[in-house]
Amino acid sequence: MDKNLNQDLQKELRREALKRNWRLFKQSKLGMIGLYIVIFFLFLALLQPFLFITGIWNKGVYDPVVGYDTIKDTLLVVECPKEYPTEKYESYTDCPAKGEVNVKKLYMAPGVEVGDMYETFIQPAPPSRTHLLGTDSLGRDIFSQIMEGSQVAFILGLLSATLGVGISTILGTIAAFFGGRIDAYLMRQSDLILMLPSLPLLFIISAFAELKVWHLAVVLGVIGGLGGSVITIKSQALQVKVKPFVDSARITGGSNMKILFSHVLPNVAPLALLFMVFSVTGAIASESVLSFLGLLNIDMSWGIMIYLSQTDGFIFSGMRYWWLILPAGLAVTFLAGGFYLVGRGLDDVFNPRLRKR
Amino acid sequence: MKKNVIEVKNLEKYFEVSSGFFSRKKTTVKAVDDITFEIPFGESLGLVGQSGCGKTTTARALCLLDPKTGGEVNFYNNDVSSMQSIDELEGEELKKFRRNIQMIFQDPYESLNPRWTIKDIILEPLNIHNIGDLDEREEAVSEILQTVGLTPPENYMPRYPHELSGGQRQRVSIARTLIMKPKFVVCDEPTSMLDVSIRISIMDLMLNLAKDLEVSYLYITHDLAVARYMCNRIAVMFNGKIVEIAETEELLSNPVHPYTKRLISSIPVPDPSYDRKVYDVNFDELDSLIEKHGSDKPMIDIGNEHFIATHDVKGLI
Amino acid sequence: MSKDVLVVKDLNMHYETLSGDVSAVKNVSFTVKEGESFGLVGESGCGKTSVAMSLLQLQADNAKISSGSIKLDGLEMVGMSESELREVRWDGISIVFQGAMNAWNPVIKVGEQIREAIREHYPDNTKVENTEKIASLFKMVGLDSSIMDRFPHELSGGMKQRAVIALALSCDPKLVIADEPTTALDVVIQDQILKEIKKVQELLGLSLIYISHDIAVIAEMTDKMAVMYAGSIVEKGPTSEIFANPQHSYTQSLLASTPSVVGDKVKLNSLEGEPPSLINQIDGCSFAPRCPNRTTTCHPELDMELVEVGPEHFVDICSANRN
Numbered sequence: 001m002d003k004n005l006n007q008d009l010q011k012e013l014r015r016e017a018l019k020r021n022w023r024l025f026k027q028s029k030l031g032m033i034g035l036y037i038v039i040f041f042l043f044l045a046l047l048q049p050f051l052f053i054t055g056i057w058n059k060g061v062y063d064p065v066v067g068y069d070t071i072k073d074t075l076l077v078v079e080c081p082k083e084y085p086t087e088k089y090e091s092y093t094d095c096p097a098k099g100e101v102n103v104k105k106l107y108m109a110p111g112v113e114v115g116d117m118y119e120t121f122i123q124p125a126p127p128s129r130t131h132l133l134g135t136d137s138l139g140r141d142i143f144s145q146i147m148e149g150s151q152v153a154f155i156l157g158l159l160s161a162t163l164g165v166g167i168s169t170i171l172g173t174i175a176a177f178f179g180g181r182i183d184a185y186l187m188r189q190s191d192l193i194l195m196l197p198s199l200p201l202l203f204i205i206s207a208f209a210e211l212k213v214w215h216l217a218v219v220l221g222v223i224g225g226l227g228g229s230v231i232t233i234k235s236q237a238l239q240v241k242v243k244p245f246v247d248s249a250r251i252t253g254g255s256n257m258k259i260l261f262s263h264v265l266p267n268v269a270p271l272a273l274l275f276m277v278f279s280v281t282g283a284i285a286s287e288s289v290l291s292f293l294g295l296l297n298i299d300m301s302w303g304i305m306i307y308l309s310q311t312d313g314f315i316f317s318g319m320r321y322w323w324l325i326l327p328a329g330l331a332v333t334f335l336a337g338g339f340y341l342v343g344r345g346l347d348d349v350f351n352p353r354l355r356k357r
Numbered sequence: 358m359k360k361n362v363i364e365v366k367n368l369e370k371y372f373e374v375s376s377g378f379f380s381r382k383k384t385t386v387k388a389v390d391d392i393t394f395e396i397p398f399g400e401s402l403g404l405v406g407q408s409g410c411g412k413t414t415t416a417r418a419l420c421l422l423d424p425k426t427g428g429e430v431n432f433y434n435n436d437v438s439s440m441q442s443i444d445e446l447e448g449e450e451l452k453k454f455r456r457n458i459q460m461i462f463q464d465p466y467e468s469l470n471p472r473w474t475i476k477d478i479i480l481e482p483l484n485i486h487n488i489g490d491l492d493e494r495e496e497a498v499s500e501i502l503q504t505v506g507l508t509p510p511e512n513y514m515p516r517y518p519h520e521l522s523g524g525q526r527q528r529v530s531i532a533r534t535l536i537m538k539p540k541f542v543v544c545d546e547p548t549s550m551l552d553v554s555i556r557i558s559i560m561d562l563m564l565n566l567a568k569d570l571e572v573s574y575l576y577i578t579h580d581l582a583v584a585r586y587m588c589n590r591i592a593v594m595f596n597g598k599i600v601e602i603a604e605t606e607e608l609l610s611n612p613v614h615p616y617t618k619r620l621i622s623s624i625p626v627p628d629p630s631y632d633r634k635v636y637d638v639n640f641d642e643l644d645s646l647i648e649k650h651g652s653d654k655p656m657i658d659i660g661n662e663h664f665i666a667t668h669d670v671k672g673l674i
Numbered sequence: 675m676s677k678d679v680l681v682v683k684d685l686n687m688h689y690e691t692l693s694g695d696v697s698a699v700k701n702v703s704f705t706v707k708e709g710e711s712f713g714l715v716g717e718s719g720c721g722k723t724s725v726a727m728s729l730l731q732l733q734a735d736n737a738k739i740s741s742g743s744i745k746l747d748g749l750e751m752v753g754m755s756e757s758e759l760r761e762v763r764w765d766g767i768s769i770v771f772q773g774a775m776n777a778w779n780p781v782i783k784v785g786e787q788i789r790e791a792i793r794e795h796y797p798d799n800t801k802v803e804n805t806e807k808i809a810s811l812f813k814m815v816g817l818d819s820s821i822m823d824r825f826p827h828e829l830s831g832g833m834k835q836r837a838v839i840a841l842a843l844s845c846d847p848k849l850v851i852a853d854e855p856t857t858a859l860d861v862v863i864q865d866q867i868l869k870e871i872k873k874v875q876e877l878l879g880l881s882l883i884y885i886s887h888d889i890a891v892i893a894e895m896t897d898k899m900a901v902m903y904a905g906s907i908v909e910k911g912p913t914s915e916i917f918a919n920p921q922h923s924y925t926q927s928l929l930a931s932t933p934s935v936v937g938d939k940v941k942l943n944s945l946e947g948e949p950p951s952l953i954n955q956i957d958g959c960s961f962a963p964r965c966p967n968r969t970t971t972c973h974p975e976l977d978m979e980l981v982e983v984g985p986e987h988f989v990d991i992c993s994a995n996r997n
Contacts, residue, residue, distance in 0.1 A: 013515055023692075244468035245478075248530075251420045252482040252537070253455035266472040407860040522948050552717040553887060557931040558944035579861055582890075582933040586942065609935055623865030625890035627932045629914045633894075 024349045031345015037338030041150045041331070048147035061141070064148040065299045068139035071125045075101040079114045124314070127323055134323035136305070137312040146327050149302040152213055153335055156287050157280035159217040160224065165276040167225025172233025173264050176241055177256065186230060193227040199289065206295040213298055216290070220283050229275050233268055240267040270350040277343035281336045288332045302328040359397035362433050362541050362573045363419070364440060368392050369427030370414050388414040390597040391428070393656070398433075398540070399567065401574035403584030403605070405620065406594035412577045415594075416543045419575065420460050421451075432457065433540070456486060459534040463546040465526035469518040475502075476514035479533045486537070501532045505562060524555035528562070535566060543575045548583065560587055581624050585609060593617045596644055602656070603663035613665050616643060676708040679848050679881040680729070680767075685742035687728050696952045698724035698737070700905040701978070706849065711875060711882035713896030713913065715889050715928070717949055721905040722885045723772075726851050729883075730767055731759050747848065765795055768847040772854040775834035778826035785822025788841050795845045811840040814877065815870050832863040836870060843874065849881040856891070868895060889932050893917060898986075901925045904950050904960040906978050911987030921989040923967045959992045972996060 025031055048064075051057040061069050080095035080102050089095045096102045101120065106112050127134040133142035175183040205211070205219060240246065241264060249259050290296050291303025294311075298304060305328035306315070314321040370389040375382070389411040396402045404412050418425040421443065432454065434441040446454050462468040469478050476498055483494045502510035505528040518526055527547060534542055544563070548556040564587065566572060576587050584591050585605055592602040593616060601614040612618045615638045622636040647666070656664040687699040698721045706712045714722045727733040729744060731751065744751040746766050754762070771777065779787060788811070789804050799807075809819040815836040826834060835855060842850055852871060856864035872895065875882050884895045892899055893913060900910035901924060909922040920926045930943040947964040950956060959965075962974035972992065980988040 013517070013520075017517070027692075244462035244464060245470045247417075247420075247422055248460065248462065248468060248533070249481060249485075250422060251455065251458065251460050252485050253452045254481070254485050258485070263470055267470070407862060524948065552949075553889070553928060553931055554717060554945035555948070556944075557933075557942045558946075561942075561944055580933075581861075582935045585935055585939060586933045606939065619862060621935060623862045624935045625865075625868070625888065625894045626936050627890040627893050627917070627929065627934055628936075629893045629917050631936060 021349050025345050028345040028348045030341045031348065034338045034341025034343075034345060037334050038342060041335045041338070042154065044147045045150040045154055048144060048151070057144070062144045064140060064145040067141065067144070069125075069131065069135060069141065070121050070139065071123075071128075071135070072119055073122050074117050074119050075099060077101055077103050077106065077112055077114055077116045077118050079103050124321055124324055133327050136308060136324060137314065142305070142323055142327055145300055145305055146302070146331055148300045149305065149328065149331060150335065152298065152301040153284050153287070153332075156213050156217050156220075157283045157335075157339065159214070160220040160283040161276040161279040163218065163221030164224035164279055165229070165272045167222065168227075168229040168233050168275070169265070169268060169272040171226070172230045173237040173260060173268060175230065175234045176237035177260050177264060183234075187234075190227055190230045193223060198223055199286070202286065202290055203293070203295060206290065210297040211290070211295070213296075213301075216287060216296060217283070220286055224279050224282065229279070232275070233272060236268045236271050237264055240264050274343055274346050274350060277339055277346060280339040281343075284332060284336045284339070302332045359400075360433065361395045361440070362398050363575075364395040364431040365419070365428070366393050366431070367428040368415065368418060368425055368430065370411070370418050370423070371426045387597050389418065389425075392592075392594070392597075392599045394592055394599065394602060396541070396573045396575065399571045399573060400590070401567065401576050401588040403588035403591040404575060404577045404594055405579065405581055405584050405591055407579060410594045411597040412594055413545060416460065416545055416575065416577055420458055420543055421455070435540075452486070456482075456537045457540045458543070459537060459539040459541075460543040460545065461527075461530050461534050461547045464550055465523045465530060466518075466550075468530055469526055471518055473517070474514065475516050475518070475521075475529055478518070478529060479536055482533065482537045497536060498532075501536045504535070504566070505529075505532045506558075507532070522555075523551050524559060527551060527559050531559075531562065531566070535570065535572070538570065539572065541573050541575070543577070545577045546579070549578065549580070556583075563587070581609070581621060593620065596647070598647065598666065599656070600647075600666045601664070604661065607661050607663050611663070613659065613663070616640075676710070678705050679708050679710075679747060680706040680883075681743075681745040682725075682729070683743045683745075685725070685728060685744065686740045687724055687733065687742075688738055688740060689734070690736045690738065691953070694953050697955075698905055698952060699728060702742075702902075702905075702907055703980075704900055704907065704910060706881045706883060708848075708881055709875075709879045710898060711872075711884055711896045713892035713899035714883065714885045714902060715887065715892045715899060716902035717887060719949060719952070720902045721952075722902050723853055724905075725902075726769065726853050726883070726885055729851060730763055730769055732763075732769075765845050766847060767849045767851060768842040768845065769851040769853060770835075770838055770842050770855045772857055774838040774855070775831055775858075778834060778837075780826055783823055783825055784829070784837050788822075788837075788844050791841060792844050808840070808844070811843055812837075814843070814874050815839050816866070831859055832866060835859065835863075835867055839867075839871065839874065843878070847880070849883065850875075851883045851885070853885045854887070857886075864891075871895070889928050890934070901928065904956065905952055906960065906990075907980065908961065908978070908990045908993075909988065910980070911984065911989075915984060915987050919984070919987075921983055921987070922961075922993040923965045924961050927966065959990070961990075962992070967993075967996065969996060 051062070052059055059067060061067050076099060078096055078100045081089070084091050101118060103112065103114050106118065109118070112118055121139065123135060123139045124137050125131060125135045125139070131141050131143065133146065135141055136145070171186050175186040201223070202219065209215065211219070246259060246263050249263060287296070287301060288303035288306070291298060291301050292307045292310070294307055296303070306325060309315050309321070309324035314324050368389055369391060372386045372388055373383045374386055392415065394402060404415065406412055414423070417423045419430060430443045431440040432443055443454065479498045479501060480494055483489065483497065488494070489497065498514065499510040502508070502513055507513045507525065507528055518529070521529065530547070548559050551559060560583070563574070567574060574587070576584060578584050581591070588605055590602065591605050591608050592599045593614065594600070595616045601608065601612065601617045608617065609621060612621055618636045619638045622634050626633060656666050658664050682705070683703050685699055685702045686697070689696040689698055702725055704712065714725060716722050724733070724737070727737070728739055731754070739752055742752065746762060749762070751759070751762060778784065785808055788808050792799065792804050792807065808822055812819050812821060817833060817836050817840065821829065821833065821837065829837065855871070856867050859867065868891065871882070874880070884892065886892055896913050898911065899913045899916055900907045901922065902908070903924050909916060909920070909925045916925060917929065920929055927943065927945045931945065933942060945964055945966070950960055950963070958976055959974040959978060962968065962972070973995070974992065976991060979991045981991050981994045983989050983994055
């Protein structure tokens with residue numbers, strides 16, 4: 001028998017199966033939208049190191065954490081009156097107007113009088129050709145920060161999801177397969193984790209330990225992996241366990257471990273993958289919340305960007321400093337949503353009952 | 358004297374069920390209650406009855422899937438050339454024994470792992486028992502695929518179950534079962550989910566393989582017409598007990614037990630001109646009758662190796 | 675001569691799927707007379723259930739009736755609006771599905787569910803009238819009238835299926851379609867249900883379309899029958915005539931592959947190969963690739979067409995020519 005031919009055929013069949021799944025996924029519009037979003041952010045995450053390496057971006061200016069740019073502007077020094085209206089100003093918010101600076105703000109600068117022209121850095125600077133999304137209050141490029149943030153989001157999301165789903169798949173199948181006390185213990189453990197409010201728990205953990213991205217990924221992964229997904233994976237594994245092909249392996253004399261790894265695990269894997277995609281969403285959202293509350297020891301992330309705009313007092317300034325809040329906020333929303341939509345698309349592939357003919 | 362491949366004596370399988378969510382009281386369900394039969398080499402016994410009568414429970418107990426709760430199962434052991442109780446087997450011996458006993462399942466869509474190729478599915482028993490080297494194993498798979506009529510084998514080996522039709526899948530099941538060269542195969546309605554035109558080819562295949570490889574079948578079905586085609590002897594099961602057991606033609610032409618009569622009379626006949634006999638019996642009454650007269654009495658032979666349960670034989674013959 | 679209740683003429687139906695159109699019903703024509711029982715037999719996927727669904731116009735969203743006519747009591751049903759169809763369904767035609775016994779709403783009493791169906795069609799009936807009607811229906815199918823106040827889970831499979839038959843009869847239909855009503859049941863219960871259906875049919879003078887894969891059941895239940903293969907009818911005629919004198923090779927193979935408990939034990943013949951996939955357009959004789967009686971004089975490229983070979987006995991032209 002021609003072995004190579006055999007292997008070629010096998011490869012071809014596998015490729016065909018992949019093609020078929022891809023066709024099914026493509027049918028789901030939501031899934032495709034999600035995929036485009038995820039690819040867009042992945043592109044952003046990879047673009048930043050490329051720009052630095054090729055030297056298109058100067059590290060001193062564009063580095064998201066230590067770089068800064070000095071955009072100078074010359075302003076007229078004025079004095080804002082105590083009473084409004086005046087000839088020049090209608091109300092309190094009109095002073096200082098565009099191109100002006102209040103003399104009171106310059107009390108540290110020596111020898112500046114009302115009526116002088118004063119040269120100053122504008123920070124945060126609005127979007128311009130050199131800084132597509134402007135700079136923050138320290139003169140750092142927002143666009144570069146968004147790119148750095150998407151790197152963090154991908155690392156954190158994928159790492160914690162892989163870890164969490166790995167844990168819950170193994171525990172879930174073990175619970176289903178062996179039953180009895182192991183099952184009872186694992187189920188009570190899941191109940192306990194489900195009952196614990198996860199955000200306050202994270203607050204406490206971060207109060208005791210300085211959390212870096214890796215740490216947070218492990219913590220989120222373990223909490224996610226011990227929680228409700230164990231129960232869902234277990235119910236799926238229970239369905240597989242009673243299938244005749246498992247009985248058939250048992251009659252032949254297959255050991256429990258062999259049956260577990262070669263029959264049960266591969267058949268719960270699609271569900272686990274689905275879980276993984278959905279839990280990326282959760283991880284990205286949790287990171288933003290924790291960073292926003294200043295509980296993480298991370299240099300830069302989308303949550304930190306919003307956090308900084310808040311501590312610097314720009315968050316309630318409405319649309320005046322929109323580039324400090326909107327890009328980061330939208331990035332969190334879109335990437336988290338994008339992964340969720342990809343999950344919905346995968347659901348159509350793996351759940352034949354939802355499939356339209 | 359025929360050599361038996363398996364002897365089942367007073368097999369019992371009781372389940373304990375708690376009667377309510379909060380109550381600790383347990384009631385015993387007698388799923389299989391005191392059944393006795395033997396199957397000689399190369400012969401097939403049909404186990405016929407309604408769903409829930411204990412056919413599948415019997416099969417699972419014989420395949421050691423679920424432990425029996427009482428009785429004795431003796432199996433012919435080639436190594437010592439004598440009958441051996443399966444209770445005595447342990448460890449390696451038990452694993453070796455499992456080679457001799459296999460099962461074919463009803464649903465061809467559920468009995469093959471959807472994530473494995475046909476080759477891996479058929480290879481599995483060889484891998485578990487570590488028989489032969491890799492090339493020999495592959496050779497064996499290719500050979501068995503030809504035996505069950507899936508030719509050319511290299512066309513089927515890399516495929517996944519969902520790419521095959523129901524009949525082809527059932528052939529794969531049979532191939533997987535026979536690759537260990539077992540002496541005894543339990544078949545749990547292997548053709549009931551197949552189409553009529555494919556059903557016969559599967560049944561013929563099984564009959565031919567039985568002849569060629571000297572395999573004995575315990576053939577479980579609810580359809581007496583199928584059992585007639587497949588089996589030398591038929592045992593009729595009712596509520597966990599065998600009520601009548603005889604040679605196939607003897608049983609069909611001369612049924613004695615009221616349940617057997619009822620079962621035969623309810624099979625539709627593919628002939629519009631044939632007028633079926635109407636025979637009706639109340640199953641609840643029958644059940645209480647059996648309960649009252651006791652089921653511990655042995656079955657009696659009324660000649661021609663035709664055994665019937667004795668509980669209500671008075672007044673019936 | 676009794677009048678025609680249902681006349682189906684040249685019915686074509688296809689499913690629109692991702693991989694192309696699947697023609698499930700091809701040029702199907704048959705007539706069911708008043709009080710007659712008509713059998714449709716064939717393997718799974720041959721289109722027999724698709725025919726049933728087309729008759730009720732209950733087919734799936736992606737199914738399209740491309741041509742043909744379905745006349746119930748002279749009333750054309752193809753092209754009817756949804757509200758007109760609702761009048762005809764249950765009133766004119768009702769159906770007993772294969773898994774119908776599992777379709778009961780588990781939280782509503784069986785009697786109440788039947789009452790609802792009656793109320794829909796006879797809004798003027800009083801509650802007492804309806805109760806009496808259900809009781810009489812139950813009696814007809816061999817159920818005690820106390821079953822009305824039971825929930826579905828309290829009934830056995832056979833009882834549930836009997837109640838489904840009562841439901842199908844509740845609006846006095848002219849025609850009942852039974853689509854494999856006994857497939858999931860045990861032989862003894864199947865026997866009881868079959869007897870019940872036959873009894874009710876004779877009692878009420880109903881027309882019945884009985885769909886099954888089991889030719890033995892068709893032999894017992896029907897006066898006339900049609901054999902379907904790959905979406906087309908290959909042979910139709912009086913049941914006794916077809917069993918005594920099967921003309922089409924497929925009918926012959928079906929009969930030769932059905933085991934029986936009576937008569938001598940005979941060697942059964944199997945049919946090689948598998949039914950064709952309906953996704954490909956099949957020109958000419960769809961059975962030709964599996965036909966055991968193929969000869970050199972065969973013309974498999976000829977379009978399938980039924981020709982009369984005996985009194986009301988029609989068979990596909992391919993087999994007719996050969997014989």
